[in-house]
Amino acid sequence: MNQKKINILIINYEFPPLGGGGGVATYDLALEWVKTANVHVITSSFKGLPSYENVNGIHVHRVKILFRKSRDAATFISMFSYLPAGFIRALSLALKYKFDVINTHFVVPSGPLGYAISKLFGIPNVLSLHGGDIYDxxxxxxxxxNRFFKGVVRFLLNRADVIVAQSSNTRNNAIEYYGPKKEIQIIPLAFHPPVLPKTSRKKLGLNENDFICITVGRLIKRKSIDVLIRAIALVNKPAVKLLIMGDGPEREYLESLVSELSLRDRVQFLGFVADEQKFAYLSQSDLFVLTSMHEGFGIVFMEAMYCGLPIVATNHGGQVDFLTHGANALLINVGDTKGCAESIMKFYTDKKLYTHCSANNKKKITTFYAENVAVRYMNIFTTIVNTK
Structure with missing residues (x-):
């Protein structure tokens, strides 16, 4: 006898092609859940995107928001406007589909919406924390x-049926700053192995003899890409080049910094690119570097690991759960321009270390494959549904 599929409502203000790693990870989870469940997502709309779309079996409902100017970064008003628009759509969907469980991603700004629908309809709410929503x-x-927002976050954490953090750092920050009364489980972000496109450096306009560093992410202050650019300036090797993939409000400043440091021939801005092109560039690069002030987890690390790239990263954030200094990465302090330059040079000159870290990343990435992660969430969902 076939078991009845459960109905899952995902609430996330960002979902591909909007936003960063949190939206991508949500999509990767949904792709697995839809194999055995009915999955609906309420997310933000953007110019050119339909209000409803069936994406590989996932029912994606997009609500109109205000003053979002780019796919890469949300404004405060756009996040706030998601709540009333999302509430109206969630009401109609909850009445129609009788959801068994809600999975709310980002306590800010999605949290109030997940809580309201959970309370109104008596639907269990699993709240997923992504790091930057509680600590940036x-x-x-x-x-x-902020005292007010801290109180709101604490309220929402204590009203969730289950709290999930994607790293020990996020869990520790939640405990330190908000003191929730509930236990916080750790489930890492999910990753679907992509099909790497057949390409070459020649096709991408890259020099075969260069040592290519690449960074991927939204160009926002938290990413501290200026630290990486200044580190490239300290690396006195013309063959060491940098690709910056992504877009955002910091781009103009970063481009002016590149000009100021006379690095136009060594630093290239790629802007926002589709996934296929992203993996084309990753597969042809030598080293992945991310100098963020903080990462809740960092799905871009997994993308780099899959491509076998050694990593240079800061030691503050969820990435320390799976990046180990000298084993698959070199870790530096936040804002350490000199340390970043030295780490890049270490991988440039030490082929044994390079090969060791590359091989370890190819092995380690398999533990984050989506089917392994999604089942941990599904076990939570079925337990909740069966005990209602």
Whole structure:
């Protein structure tokens, strides 16, 4: 006898092609859940995107928001406007589909919507924390610094049926700043292995003899890409080049910094690119570098690991759960321009270390494959549904 499929409602203000790693990870989870469940997503709309779309079996509902200017970064108003628009759509969907469980991603800004629908319809709510939603050292209004928002986050954490953090760092930040009364489980972000495109450096306009560093992410202050650019300037090797993939509000400043440091022949801005092109560039690069002030987890690390790239990264954030200094990466302090330059040079000159870290990353990435991660969430969902 076939078991009835459960109905899952995902609430996330960002979902591909909008946003960063949190939206991508949500999509990767949904791709697995839809094999055995009915999955609906309420997310933000953007110009050119339909209000409803069936994406590989996932029912994606997009609601109109205000003043979002780019796919890469949300404004405060756009996040706030998601809540009333999402609430209206969630009401109609909850009445129609009788959801068994809600999975809310990002306590800010999605959290109030997940809580409201959970409370109104008596649907269990699994709240997933992504790191930057509770702790962002680059923002003055980060919830951990603001008394009002800190109270809101604490309220939402304590009202969730289950809390999931994607790293020990995110869990520790939640405990330190908000003191929730509930236990916080750790489930890492999910990753679907891509099909790497057949390409070459020649096709991408890259020099065969260069040592190519690449960074991927939204060009926002928290990513501290200026630290990486200054590190490239300290690396006195013309063959060491940098590709910056992504877009965002910091791009103009970063481009002016590149000009100021006379690095136009060594640093290239690729802008926003589709997944196929992203993996084309990753597969042809030598080293992945991310100098963020903080990462809740960093799905871009997994993408780099899959391509066999050694990594240079900061030692503050969820990445320390799976990046080990000298084993698959070199870790530096936040803001350490000199340390970043030295780490790049270490991989450039030490082929034994390079090969060791590359091989370890190819092995380690398999533990994050989506089917292994999604089942941990599904076990939570079925337990909740069966005990209702």
């Amino acid at each position: 050292p680059s923002k003055k209004l980060s919830p951990h610094r």
